[in-house]
Amino acid sequence: MRTLTGLGVSGGTAIGVVALVAPPQPLPDEQPSSDPTADLSRVASALETVATRLDATASLLDGDAADMVAAAAAIARDPGLLEAVGTHLSTMGPAHALHAAVGGYAEEFTELGGYFAERVTDLLDVGARAEALLLGRPMPGVPELHGPSVVIAHDLAPADTAVMDPAFVVGIVTEAGGRTSHTAIIASQRGIPAIVQAKGALDIPDGVRVGIDGDTGELVLDPDEAWSTAREEKQLARARISQCSGPGATSDGHHVLLLANIGNAADAELAGAADVEGVGLFRTEFLHLSATQAPTVEEQAAEYVRVLTPFGDRPVTVRTLDAGADKPLAFADLGPEPNPALGRRGLRLMVEREDLLDDQLTALARAAAETGALVKVMAPMVSTAREADWFTRRAHAAGLPVAGVMIEVPAAALRAHHVLRVTDFASLGTNDLAQYTMAADRMVGELSALLDPWQPAVLDMVAAACEGGSATGKAVGVCGESAGDPLMALVLTGLGVNSLSMSVQRVPMVRWALSQHTAQECVQLAVAARSADSAEAALEAVRSTASTELTDLL
Structure with missing residues (x-):
């Protein structure tokens, strides 16, 4: 074979x-536009048709899938894209002008990185669909x-x-x-x-x-x-194994909270009906990224009530607005930055726009009071103890008694002893933590090996954060997708992580993996992984030592 x-x-x-x-078919030869106004109108109509069809698709979906398709529809309606088409119509036909405009945008998005780079595939797809409409071709x-x-x-x-x-x-x-x-x-x-x-x-x-x-x-x-x-x-x-149920725990009874990652109310309904112990990451960007003006406190509170209600008395951990230069907000544009992934995003943006943070915290406090839910808030992109203290005090003052931080920046992991002295808990975002530790852009597929969560350097960062949690008596969780890897879940438990948050579908296998190992065995697996000299060796060390009943299924 x-x-x-x-x-x-x-x-x-x-x-x-x-x-x-x-792959997309080559464009046919075209003469330069003889009527740029009419041809620009044709392109606009094609792009609007693409956007309308994408909206229809998004309406049939939920969760991240709906958000991603809706984002593609927004790209099709971007007035800047149509304006770029117009600049090419003096020398090109409409299909070639559209192709050139999309190509120029794609280059700009790639250079900007972060959220923009994530949209390049959407942009190219929008362009290919609009080209097909202009040329009377089957949809790609x-x-x-x-x-x-x-x-x-x-x-x-x-x-x-x-x-x-x-x-x-x-x-x-x-x-x-x-x-x-x-x-x-x-x-x-x-x-x-x-x-x-x-x-x-x-x-x-x-x-x-x-x-x-x-x-x-x-x-x-x-x-x-x-x-x-x-x-x-x-x-x-x-x-x-998918039929396994109950709280997460090792075979000797060491409890590890098994939580869900969600992005909107539709996700909440699905996760609320599942056998999870709460939410470890509620991403709140969906209310903001497509808005032309900041959502009001009332609008936010109403949506948060919908999200909190399905979980009853189970805790819901909310990440405050993770936006900024790489996830641009129409109503909070701080201007272009040479490296958006390292710019004014997350909490750094909130420091510049305190009104956005205060409105969100007020809305969350109202929703918590209305539902009786246990709401925990955490700030993204925290680097220092001073930032952690600033956010925690602000959240407490807003009526939210449990406030913590995301540890995604190596500085916060290395200084977790200090960060956790001034905040209530921490949650590790392993995707960004790997990106910043290994200096490897998450959107460059060729660097996937560096972004492997099994990289020993990344595990060292997790260990440093957990040591800070142990020293201060504060809980440290993981809400990156690595938490959903059954073998990695054992290692994270051995490093001292208290909770694991993941896609709902991954919870049963992680629950079962934990039940097949003692807490001490998890510690030994963590030591073996950190002692390795490469991601491949770390994975193999754990795979060769973990329960064969588990590894035979992976």
């Missing part, structure tokens, strides 16, 4: 036939499927991934993308096995039977019966 190996980003195995997503994207299929593409836009039917799409493989790409996030939430960074996958012909393992990153051509049988047995065992 020929095997290609990429980066597994959504666990599970499946077998299906290849369905290739064809996933071809019509007639049976269990493994979709293979260079990359996939959220509008394609979000509407995939798991009854037909049994696996997703891309040659681009990374651990935090849209494909990875949506596939994981929908329970579709997925691999990114699978070089050479596009060379596999349509219709070839393949097997995909989203845990190991393996793509196998024409898998034999032994491969198929082994994976089927694994899937059956996983299905049985």
Whole structure:
């Protein structure tokens, strides 16, 4: 059997036939526009049609998928994009002018990095769809499927991934993308096995039977019966484990809170009905990023009530607005920055715009009072004890008695003893912590190896934060997606993490993994991982020592 190996980003195995997503067709020759006004109107109509269709798609979705597709619709309506098209119409036809404008925007987004870089795939997809309308071509994207299929593409836009039917799409493989790409996030939430960074996958012909393992990153051509049988047995065992319930705990009773990550009220309803112990990360940006003016206290409070209600007396940890130069707000633009990922984002923006923070804290306090919910707030992008103290005092003054910070910056991890003296708890955002520790942009798929949460240097940062928690008696959790990796969950527990927050779908396997190991065994696994000299060696050290009942399923 020929095997290609990429980066597994959504666990599970499946077998299906290849369905290739064809790259965009070359544009036909066009004469320069003879009527720029009319042609600009045609382009505007095509972009609005794309936006309307994306809005319709978003209305059928929930959670991150809906937010991502809605963001693509907003790109299609960006007046700057249409203005850029107009500048090219004196020398190009409408389709070429649109293509040039989209290409220019894509270069700018890539250079800006952060939130903008995350939107490049959306931008290119919007452009390709509008071009198809202008030229009377079929809409690009996933071809019509007639049976269990493994979709293979260079990359996939959220509008394609979000509407995939798991009854037909049994696996997703891309040659681009990374651990935090849209494909990875949506596939994981929908329970579709997925691999990114699978070089050479596009060379596999349509219709070839393949097997995909989203845990190991393996793509196998024409898998034999032994491969198929082994994976089927694994899937059956996983299905049985998914029925496990109850609080998270090691086999000797050491409690580890198992929490959910959510982004809006629809997510809250799903997570509230699941067997989780609360919410470890409620991302509040959805109310702000698409708004032209700041949401009022009343608007925010009403939405927060919808989010809090499904959880009853279970705690809900709310991350205050994580926006700024890399997630621009129309009503809080502090101007361009040369490196947005290191700029005035998160708490740094709130220091500049205290009114936005105060309104959000007031709204959360009102929602907590109305629902009786246990609300904990935490600030993103905290670097110093002074910042932690400033935020904690402000939250307490607003009527929120439990306030903490995100530890995403190495400085905060290294000085956690001091940070946690002045705040109530901390939660580790391992995605950004890895990015800043390893100096590797999350959006550059080629750097995925550096962003591996198994990097010993990243584990050292987690350990430093947990030592600060132990010294001050304050809880330290993890709300990055690494918390949903069963083996990593054992290591994090051994390092001293008190809570693990993840996608709801990942909770049962993590719960079961904890139940198969004692607290001391978790400590030993953590020591083994930190003693390794590479991410690969750290993973292997843990895999070779953990329970074989667990590793046989991974």
